[in-house]
Amino acid sequence: MKIGFYPGSFDPITFGHVDIATRGAKLFDKLYVAVSRNPNKKMMFSAEERFELVKEVLKDIPNIEVIRSDILTVEHCRQLGATHILRGLRAVTDYDYEFQQTNFNRTISNEIDTVFLMTEGRYSFLSSSSVRELAVFKGDVSPFVPDVVKKAIFAKLK
Secondary structure, eight states: OOEEEEEEOOTTOOHHHHHHHHHHHTTOSEEEEEEEOOTTSOOSSOHHHHHHHHHHHTTTOTTEEEEEEOSOHHHHHHHHTOOEEEEEEOSHHHHHHHHHHHHHHHHHOTTOEEEEEEOOGGGTTOOHHHHHHHHHTTOOOTTTSOHHHHHHHHHHHO
16 A cells, blocks of 8 residues: 655645645555644644644545644654655745755655655645735635635634
């Protein structure tokens, strides 16, 4: 059984994340989408809120299981039997960061590899931070996030 692990803070989950998760699910028998804690980021949503949103958005993909993660990605992969980390790439700047992270992870555990998927071109500029900023200024986030996420963002900002 091929098991993948797609970690992210998903604050909030965007159509770019959904694109990677949907396409990634076709590569693996089981794909864990791990809502991770990132102490270096200022979050709009709590870990529990992000977990619930991601679970709702991806609920129709049968081989995806949404989980919480607050441990080292490589360690979580070991615990779940995942042999691959799935990462999405938007642009060259993503590649530079992901290249460093992949080599770091490979040094920790050379039995877990990383698979990269390029996001669809229409999402190549999209980031959760851009969505949050647009929402703060009351812009229309509809082209960038599922409706349930849009509602949660504006409920949070009230």
